[in-house]
Amino acid sequence: MSEEAVKLDRKDFVSDQDVRWCPGCGDYSILAQVQKVLPELGIARENFAFISGIGCSSRFPYYMNTYGFHTIHGRAPALASGVKIANPNLQVWVITGDGDGLSIGGNHLIHALRRNMDLKILLFNNEIYGLTKGQYSPTSEMGKKTKSTPMGSVDYPIQPVPLALASEATFVARTVDTNPKHLAEMLRRAADHKGSAIIEIYQNCVIFNDGAFKDVTDRSVRDDMSLILEDGKPMIFGKDSDKGIRIRGTKLEVVQLGDGVSESDLLVHNESDPDPALSMLLSRMHAPEYPVPLGVIRAIRRPAYHEMLLDQEEEAVQKKGVGEIRDLLMDSETWTVQ
Amino acid sequence: MQLTGTQFTNTTAVFGNDFATLPDYPAEIRAPAGTLAGVSSFQVNFGDERIYTPGDQPDVLVAMNPAALKVHLHDLRDNGVLIVNEDAFTEGNLSKAGFKSNPLEDGSIKGYQLFSIPITKMTLEALKDSPLKNKDRERCKNFYALGVLLWLYHRPLTVTTEWIETKFKKKPDLVEANITALKTGYHFGETTEMFQVSYEIAPTKRKPGTYRNITGNEALARGLAAASKITGRPLFLGSYPITPASDILHELSTFKNFRVHTFQAEDEIAGACSAIGASFAGALAVTTTSGPGIALKGEALGLAVMTELPLVIINVQRGGPSTGLPTKTEQSDLNQALYGRHGESPMCVLAARSPGDCFYMGIEAFRIATKYMCPVLLLTDGYLANGAEPWRIPEASEIPKFEVKMAQPELAEGGFLPYKRDPNTLARPWAIPGTPALEHRIGGLEKAADTGNVSYDPANHEAMVRTRQAKVEKIVQEIPPLEITGEKSGKLLVVGWGGTYGSIQAGVRRAQQKGLSVSSVHIQHLNPLPPDLGEIMGRFEKILVPELNLGQLRNLLRATYLVDAQGLNKIKGLPFRAVEILEKIEEMLG
Ligand SMILES: Cc1ncc(C[n+]2csc(CCOP(=O)(O)OP(=O)(O)O)c2C)c(N)n1
Ligand code: SF4
Numbered sequence: 002m003s004e005e006a007v008k009l010d011r012k013d014f015v016s017d018q019d020v021r022w023c024p025g026c027g028d029y030s031i032l033a034q035v036q037k038v039l040p041e042l043g044i045a046r047e048n049f050a051f052i053s054g055i056g057c058s059s060r061f062p063y064y065m066n067t068y069g070f071h072t073i074h075g076r077a078p079a080l081a082s083g084v085k086i087a088n089p090n091l092q093v094w095v096i097t098g099d100g101d102g103l104s105i106g107g108n109h110l111i112h113a114l115r116r117n118m119d120l121k122i123l124l125f126n127n128e129i130y131g132l133t134k135g136q137y138s139p140t141s142e143m144g145k146k147t148k149s150t151p152m153g154s155v156d157y158p159i160q161p162v163p164l165a166l167a168s169e170a171t172f173v174a175r176t177v178d179t180n181p182k183h184l185a186e187m188l189r190r191a192a193d194h195k196g197s198a199i200i201e202i203y204q205n206c207v208i209f210n211d212g213a214f215k216d217v218t219d220r221s222v223r224d225d226m227s228l229i230l231e232d233g234k235p236m237i238f239g240k241d242s243d244k245g246i247r248i249r250g251t252k253l254e255v256v257q258l259g260d261g262v263s264e265s266d267l268l269v270h271n272e273s274d275p276d277p278a279l280s281m282l283l284s285r286m287h288a289p290e291y292p293v294p295l296g297v298i299r300a301i302r303r304p305a306y307h308e309m310l311l312d313q314e315e316e317a318v319q320k321k322g323v324g325e326i327r328d329l330l331m332d333s334e335t336w337t338v339q
Numbered sequence: 340m341q342l343t344g345t346q347f348t349n350t351t352a353v354f355g356n357d358f359a360t361l362p363d364y365p366a367e368i369r370a371p372a373g374t375l376a377g378v379s380s381f382q383v384n385f386g387d388e389r390i391y392t393p394g395d396q397p398d399v400l401v402a403m404n405p406a407a408l409k410v411h412l413h414d415l416r417d418n419g420v421l422i423v424n425e426d427a428f429t430e431g432n433l434s435k436a437g438f439k440s441n442p443l444e445d446g447s448i449k450g451y452q453l454f455s456i457p458i459t460k461m462t463l464e465a466l467k468d469s470p471l472k473n474k475d476r477e478r479c480k481n482f483y484a485l486g487v488l489l490w491l492y493h494r495p496l497t498v499t500t501e502w503i504e505t506k507f508k509k510k511p512d513l514v515e516a517n518i519t520a521l522k523t524g525y526h527f528g529e530t531t532e533m534f535q536v537s538y539e540i541a542p543t544k545r546k547p548g549t550y551r552n553i554t555g556n557e558a559l560a561r562g563l564a565a566a567s568k569i570t571g572r573p574l575f576l577g578s579y580p581i582t583p584a585s586d587i588l589h590e591l592s593t594f595k596n597f598r599v600h601t602f603q604a605e606d607e608i609a610g611a612c613s614a615i616g617a618s619f620a621g622a623l624a625v626t627t628t629s630g631p632g633i634a635l636k637g638e639a640l641g642l643a644v645m646t647e648l649p650l651v652i653i654n655v656q657r658g659g660p661s662t663g664l665p666t667k668t669e670q671s672d673l674n675q676a677l678y679g680r681h682g683e684s685p686m687c688v689l690a691a692r693s694p695g696d697c698f699y700m701g702i703e704a705f706r707i708a709t710k711y712m713c714p715v716l717l718l719t720d721g722y723l724a725n726g727a728e729p730w731r732i733p734e735a736s737e738i739p740k741f742e743v744k745m746a747q748p749e750l751a752e753g754g755f756l757p758y759k760r761d762p763n764t765l766a767r768p769w770a771i772p773g774t775p776a777l778e779h780r781i782g783g784l785e786k787a788a789d790t791g792n793v794s795y796d797p798a799n800h801e802a803m804v805r806t807r808q809a810k811v812e813k814i815v816q817e818i819p820p821l822e823i824t825g826e827k828s829g830k831l832l833v834v835g836w837g838g839t840y841g842s843i844q845a846g847v848r849r850a851q852q853k854g855l856s857v858s859s860v861h862i863q864h865l866n867p868l869p870p871d872l873g874e875i876m877g878r879f880e881k882i883l884v885p886e887l888n889l890g891q892l893r894n895l896l897r898a899t900y901l902v903d904a905q906g907l908n909k910i911k912g913l914p915f916r917a918v919e920i921l922e923k924i925e926e927m928l929g
Contacts, residue, residue: 067778080612087621318598323596326569338545338547
């Protein structure tokens with residue numbers, strides 16, 4: 002199908018099912034941006050597949066008028082890998098939560114990423130188990146009081162972005178549900194990426210973890226507490242664009258522009274740096290010591306799993322010809338009985 | 340030892356004998372040599388008539404060390420030929436095997452024809468000019484032993500020499516040394532007067548055609564790939580290595596020019612899930628494993644039942660529970676196959692009966708899965724998987740044909756209904772991503788009839804549970820009448836399933852030759868059961884169900900047909916001997 006022929010708008014991607022998330026849930030904003038961005042991509046609607054696990058967020062595919070599969074808890078990356086390998090023409094999106102993707106499904110997530118499986122993985126991080134009514138999750142902060150941790154949790158949280166980098170993901174980004182423009186931009190970038198793409202989306206759960214990200218996303222603090230990364234640009238942030246990030250030895254530091262510090266002293270973001278060291282440092286910047294980096298943290302090009310697999314198959318066909326049933330049966334010593 | 344056994348088998352095959360093999364090896368990759376646990380053996384039975392089993396009691400036993408002698412001497416028939424490598428009967432090896440004195444010298448081996456040969460010494464002597472290191476020269480002793488055996492059975496050396504030449508193409512020194520060892524062994528047999536007898540077995544009379552030697556795993560991989568060629572749909576395998584199933588993954592990985600996609604997943608769960616994803620996307624999808632892997636796949640199989648996607652699941656059964664006997668055979672996963680999932684989760688279950696049958700069952704599993712849009716679980720076992728038999732290669736016209744229909748955009752007229760069923764099969768349409776106008780969502784939540792929309796309605800849930808059950812029951816229309824070995828009615832009917840076919844056939848035929856009123860049927864469709872099974876059982880006074888488990892099929896038959904089925908149950912990690920079946924028949928009819 003030629004790309005020009007595809008003229009779609011938001012409504013084409015809205016399914017006939019009633020959306021059942023709690024009013025005010027951050028999931029709505031993510032759904033709206035996905036429905037806004039997909040028609041811009043020039044891809045026929047039938048070539049999208051949305052694969053999710055289990056959780057509030059994982060209801061997502063029901064609301065998209067595309068092919069969709071609401072699977073089982075934690076396994077969406079594995080299932081989506083099969084979809085992509087079996088039909089490489091599809092653009093495959095994975096919807097997962099912090100419990101789904103990092104707890105029960107942590108193993109599948111790291112392997113899909115390391116294989117550079119061409120999936121666009123949206124990790125809705127609300128730092129809580131929503132669907133099961135509010136237990137702490139692997140991204141909840143230490144000491145989190147929930148129904149299952151009445152005296153506070155005693156395990157250290159895991160962070161999606163450093164995990165994704167360590168898993169050799171070729172595209173890693175972070176954004177927030179409350180910044181639709183930025184969110185849409187990240188979705189576009191992930192859609193264009195060939196290989197494993199993961200976006201951590203800070204998503205507010207109004208019911209069980211309201212305000213989990215307000216230190217970063219609240220209107221009053223967001224300019225000072227987040228750092229919008231732009232490729233090739235110095236790392237500047239703050240309401241008055243007067244602060245920046247500099248590197249000293251192996252440590253990043255926040256500096257005030259002015260007092261003897263100029264833009265040229267600041268780190269310049271290079272999302273395609275082959276060396277992941279700096280992205281790793283960035284990925285570990287937390288509030289309140291640092292602003293939280295939002296944007297594309299790393300984006301590099303490597304052959305994707307299905308490309309290499311299909312190349313091998315092509316090579317085998319070139320060498321041996323297309324296999325026929327006869328070849329399957331006669332590939333050993335034989336003898337004839339008259 | 341496995342290699343030597345395989346070579347002997349290949350020679351036997353090319354010579355035109357029927358045969359059956361039983362490779363038996365330790366779970367440890369390099370189990371300590373010389374210990375009882377480290378004994379690796381290979382049993383082959385061949386002859387000029389139809390062979391059903393690897394044989395009950397070998398006529399000839401070759402023991403390369405004291406441990407092998409200790410483990411296997413009791414298998415040898417009375418007055419059988421016992422060939423031992425006397426050089427391996429050192430003090431160290433004797434004590435590792437738990438012998439207090441040397442059985443070759445203390446007169447304890449009675450009732451066998453003992454041929455004690457200095458195999459190591461003679462091999463080293465023959466290779467004294469070889470540039471190989473001493474250790475590598477010594478390894479050639481297995482080929483020496485093979486040479487002796489090939490002489491004993493009047494077999495040509497060429498099959499093995501050609502094999503050695505290709506196998507070690509890049510190492511001419513090894514080619515030379517192994518061939519020299521082989522020939523020296525052969526000449527030893529010819530020139531010594533040690534053996535009074537040597538055996539000559541004429542080629543077996545078989546149906547005309549082209550034959551090859553095939554194991555169950557090889558046959559199954561080929562059946563799955565053939566299904567892909569028959570239907571024109573790509574084959575996808577999602578799998579995680581596990582003995583004794585890994586060879587299916589290995590085999591299919593060499594079929595890249597058939598555009599077979601093999602995906603070695605991070606675990607069995609991902610193996611099953613990736614296959615479900617591939618099926619959703621329109622591939623013929625299969626996931627292969629053994630019992631413990633099926634346990635992990637359980638939740639995903641529930642999803643396949645719920646979403647009504649075609650999927651083939653293969654369980655190459657081994658001794659369980661847990662890691663159990665990873666390299667040994669058993670039939671103890673029948674209950675798991677039938678019931679091992681949460682919820683009302685009916686699944687079509689098939690079982691292959693011989694190595695060559697695995698080819699046809701691979702095709703059959705996909706035929707049913709795609710026709711009825713449902714998962715199909717195919718049981719084989721370690722014995723079928725690794726055991727080999729001569730197999731008549733089917734002509735193109737003998738390979739089953741079937742078509743797979745994908746939903747077309749026209750189905751969208753008036754609104755696409757992803758759960759609208761074919762009245763004959765209750766199958767829903769297979770509408771794959773990439774098809775315009777058929778966009779739809781499926782998932783693990785209960786769904787309404789026709790639309791497939793999520794529904795928690797109580798009456799709808801019951802209707803859907805019953806529909807999924809009814810669909811599996813419909814598969815009964817695919818099952819051909821059972822073949823009865825023997826009379827159509829009588830005193831005793833032996834009912835078997837899966838890999839015990841050969842042993843049961845051999846045992847029942849021997850009983851019939853003795854004039855006993857016994858017949859047998861062998862079940863390959865375990866859910867649903869063959870439609871004529873109940874009626875056939877009704878024509879016999881007694882029912883015997885031999886199984887390599889504690890009676891899983893027996894219980895099913897009792898529950899389903901209210902018959903007083905008796906069991907013959909063996910859980911030793913080994914197949915039945917024909918004589919065990921025979922003795923049980925005699926006991927029940929005596
Ligand atoms: C095998 C299995 N175990 C447990 C559950 C219960 N369960 C459903 S969703 C969920 C956690 C979801 O949390 P998260 O991924 O953060 O998604 P959210 O609901 O917050 O969007 C759990 C534990 C399940 N459905 N399946
Ligand atoms: S429980 Fe939380 S995450 Fe789930 S729908 Fe409600 S607000 Fe959203």
